[in-house]
Amino acid sequence: MKQNFNERIDRSNTEAAKWERYGKEAGSRLIPMWLADMELPCSSAVREALIRRAEHPIYGYTDRDASYYRLFAEWFHEQHNYQVTEEDVILSTGVMYSAACAIRLFSREGDGVTVLSPAYAPFIHAVRHGRRRLYRSELRDTGSRFEIDFCDLEEKLKKARLFLLCNPHNPTGRVFTEEELERIAGLCEKYGVTIISDEIHCDITYPGAHFTPIMNVNPWTRENTIACVSPTKTFNLAGLKISAVFIKNRKMNELFRKEAAAVGISSINLFAMCAVKAAYTRSSGWRQEAMEYLAGNRQAAAVFLRERLPEIAFYQPEGTYFYWLDCSGIKDAPSLGEGFLKQGLILSPGAEFAESSQSFYRMNFACPAGMLEEGLNTMEMVIRNWKQ
Ligand SMILES: Cc1ncc(COP(=O)(O)O)c(C=O)c1O
Structure with missing residues (x-):
């Protein structure tokens, strides 16, 4: 391995939301395993590109030539067999802004928007703030994985104008x-x-799982999907604010393009543009090593949880760097988060994702192995001393 992902990097004084937000409540020791960024350093290609650009003393308005749109089209074609051309790609400062923009553009106030539940909290806010009606279709725990309840989904889609898939x-x-x-x-x-x-x-x-873009499923989805993609999770660039939207349907593409420009979300920061180019063209070695590291952490966490915390139920994630931990076997599980926080461990509480998930916690394992181990040991210690 060329990368030293085991190193714990001090993020103090870098305005890192994951570290700053709970710093005071947690006291001196902090093990933040909540927000979705990685505690791993970016690729050297990305860092060098940013430093090189920063060394130039003028940071004026920037222009984007076709090569930037091509970067996205080519990456997603190579990785996921996406069939998009430069004209189908619209740049945006973030996936959530794109999703919120699409909700406003392709539905009216009072229309229904269906999501699979539990749902990423900003989805819920985007629907509610847009004054649309939220319909949740609960995923079912079948004993081997979470699955869509298609009868329920049909009921919820009947009433909806949009389906917000994650x-x-x-x-x-x-x-x-x-x-x-x-x-x-x-x-x-x-x-x-x-x-x-x-x-x-x-x-x-992870091995065994295969991502398929819903846009590729059939000619209808090709013309009726707004796909929101991004390099920011893959290459750990969330603070740079960049993403893309793929829309094949010409009319919808034109509408979205105009709206994104009008509200300013398609105006991309020059540093983000430098970083994306370096990420998509010169960071494949970093990416492979990062994925191997994440797979190692995913496995290590599973072994720990099975051996030391059998009261927590979980499935190994097929994708993402989260464990979705079902703590309903533990007394007063919805309050456990407070116990974790007292010991400096921050997980995302399930209640953020659905009322019915109050006994769940989401754990981000994209961190040095030593930090993961410390987080899991802390979790075990809190649970052992928890109310009987
Ligand atoms: C499912 C999902 N969508 C969107 C986002 C946020 O994306 P962006 O920072 O591009 O708005 C996240 C970040 O955690 C996420 O997990």
């Missing part, structure tokens, strides 16, 4: 199969529901 799914880590996506597509077509597909985690999948 694939790979945050927080459960499911990577939906082609068959599942075909069934979703069939229902969306039947009820005339446009699909917004958040695919921000699509480059982070």
